[in-house]
Amino acid sequence: MGQTLKCISPIDGSVYAERETLSPEAAAERVTAARTAQTTWAARPLQERIDLVMAGVAAVGAMNDDIVPELAHMMGRPVRYGGEFGGFNERASHMAQIAAEALADIQVGEDATFKRYIKHVPHGVVLVVAPWNYPYMTAINTVAPALIAGNTVVLKHATQTLLVGERMAQAFQSAGIPADVFQNMFLDHDTTSALIADRAFDFVNFTGSVGGGQAMERAAAGTFTGVGTELGGKDPGYVMEDADLDAAVDTLIDGAMFNAGQCCCGIERIYVHESLYDAFVEKAVAIVNTYKLGNPLEAETTIGPMANVRFAAEVRSQIAEAVAAGAVAHIAAFAEDDGGAYLTPQILTHVTHDMRVMRDESFGPVVGIMKVSSDAEAIDLMNDSEFGLTASLWTGDVERATRVGDQIETGTVFMNRADYLDPGLCWTGCKNTGRGGGLSVIGYHNLTRPKSYHLKKVTG
Structure with a gap:
C-alpha cells in the first residue's frame, strides 16, 4: 500500500480527490515499460508523432467544460476565466509548427570525401514534474515537445492539482498515443528521488519551489542526468x-x-x-x-x-x-x-x-x-x-x-x-529561478542530445 495523496479544496477545506501512490517496485516497472516503448515511438515519422500529440491536445480541449470547475475545486481559480485551454493549445501548436525545422539535422558539410552533420536525438525517458498554479499550461510546455522529439514521458503532477495528469494521460491515450509512451504516475517524493538516482530517467524537467529544484538536483547528483528547472520568482x-x-x-x-x-x-x-x-x-x-x-x-x-x-x-x-x-x-x-x-x-x-x-x-x-x-x-x-x-x-x-x-x-x-x-521565445530564468529553457527552438534542443556524424565515403 502506497501513500495517499489528498487534494484539499481551497473552496471549503474538504478532500476533493485522493489517489494512492505507486510502490517503488510498481513505479520502476512502469518506467521500464516507458523505456521499452521509446525506441518504437522515436522510430515513427515525425509528422505522425506531431499529429498524435495535437490530437491529444484537442482531446483535452474537448474536456474543458469539466476541467474548468475541476480547477476551481482543486486550486481556486474562478470559473469566469474559462480554464487554460487557449494557452495550452497555443503552446503545443507552436511547438508542432516548428518541430520539423527545429529537429532537422544540422548540415555541416559534404564533399566528395566526407559527409558531416549533427542529429537531434531524443534523450529517452523524460520525467515532467509539474506545478499546480497553471497545471495544464506548465505541463504541456514540456510534454508536447518531448513527445514530438521522440521521447517517452512520465508526468508527475502536484498533489494540489491531483487530477490534471490523469486527464492529460486519458486524453492523449484516447487520441492514439500508446499508454507506455505517455504515462501519468502518482509518486511520493522518496520514490521520485530514488528513481532519479537510479538513472530511471534520461532528463528531468521540474517546475516548482527552489527547495524542490534542489531536491531534484541532489537526487540526480553523480548520474549525469540532465535537470531543467523553473523555480521561484520575484x-x-x-x-x-x-x-x-x-x-x-x-x-x-x-x-x-x-x-x-x-x-x-x-x-x-x-x-x-x-x-x-x-x-x-x-x-x-x-x-x-x-x-x-x-x-x-x-x-x-x-x-x-x-x-x-x-x-x-x-x-x-x-x-x-x-x-x-x-x-x-x-x-x-x-x-x-x-x-x-x-x-x-x-x-x-x-x-x-x-x-x-x-x-x-x-x-x-x-x-x-x-x-x-x-x-x-x-x-x-x-x-x-x-x-x-x-x-x-x-x-x-x-x-x-x-x-x-x-x-x-x-x-x-x-x-x-x-x-x-x-512560445516562440525561450522560457528561462537565472539565479535561484533555475536553469535550462523551455519552448521555442531551444526547448527542442534541451529535450534532445546532439549526435555527430562524420562519414568518410569510399571513393574506390
Whole structure:
C-alpha cells in the first residue's frame, strides 16, 4: 500500500480527490515499460508523432467544460476565466509548427570525401514534474515537445492539482498515443528521488519551489542526468516617466493579482518614476477595490481563494511584517477574507528591500510599490533579488527599454506587457529561478542530445 495523496479544496477545506501512490517496485516497472516503448515511438515519422500529440491536445480541449470547475475545486481559480485551454493549445501548436525545422539535422558539410552533420536525438525517458498554479499550461510546455522529439514521458503532477495528469494521460491515450509512451504516475517524493538516482530517467524537467529544484538536483547528483528547472520568482515592473500610465497600471496590477497572485511570472514588486508614482498608486488601489473575492464557482467572483491555507498564511505573514516595519497597506480587509485561504488582495507602499515582501517570493495577491528617480536606481533595485524570471518595462522608447533590459538579471524582458509566455521565445530564468529553457527552438534542443556524424565515403 502506497501513500495517499489528498487534494484539499481551497473552496471549503474538504478532500476533493485522493489517489494512492505507486510502490517503488510498481513505479520502476512502469518506467521500464516507458523505456521499452521509446525506441518504437522515436522510430515513427515525425509528422505522425506531431499529429498524435495535437490530437491529444484537442482531446483535452474537448474536456474543458469539466476541467474548468475541476480547477476551481482543486486550486481556486474562478470559473469566469474559462480554464487554460487557449494557452495550452497555443503552446503545443507552436511547438508542432516548428518541430520539423527545429529537429532537422544540422548540415555541416559534404564533399566528395566526407559527409558531416549533427542529429537531434531524443534523450529517452523524460520525467515532467509539474506545478499546480497553471497545471495544464506548465505541463504541456514540456510534454508536447518531448513527445514530438521522440521521447517517452512520465508526468508527475502536484498533489494540489491531483487530477490534471490523469486527464492529460486519458486524453492523449484516447487520441492514439500508446499508454507506455505517455504515462501519468502518482509518486511520493522518496520514490521520485530514488528513481532519479537510479538513472530511471534520461532528463528531468521540474517546475516548482527552489527547495524542490534542489531536491531534484541532489537526487540526480553523480548520474549525469540532465535537470531543467523553473523555480521561484520575484518579478519586477518598472514604470518610466514616459509610460502610458493607464496601460501600465492595468497590466501590472492584473499581473500581480490574477490567479490570486499565483503566477510563475506574476508581478511582485513595482518601481514607478517619481513623476507618476502618486497617480499610479491611486489608480492601482481603485482597481483592486473593484475585485470580488469569493467562491470560484460563482460567476461574479473575480479573485478566488489561494490554493492552500498555508500559502495564504505566508502572504499574510509577509504583509504583517511589512506593516509593522512601516509599510502602508492601502486595501481594507474584504468582508469575504476568512483568515484562511480567502485573502484580501493588498497593495503596499513605503516598502523597502529590508522587508521580506520585497525579497522573498510571495506567490499571492500582494504587491509592493516603490518610488524611483532614475533608470540606474530602478536597475539596482530590480537586480537586488535572488531570482530572475521576467521583468516588465514601461516606456515609449524601445531603445531605452533595450538598454535597461540589457542590465537586468532576468530570463525575459517585457516592454509594455507582463505575465505572458510567448512560445516562440525561450522560457528561462537565472539565479535561484533555475536553469535550462523551455519552448521555442531551444526547448527542442534541451529535450534532445546532439549526435555527430562524420562519414568518410569510399571513393574506390
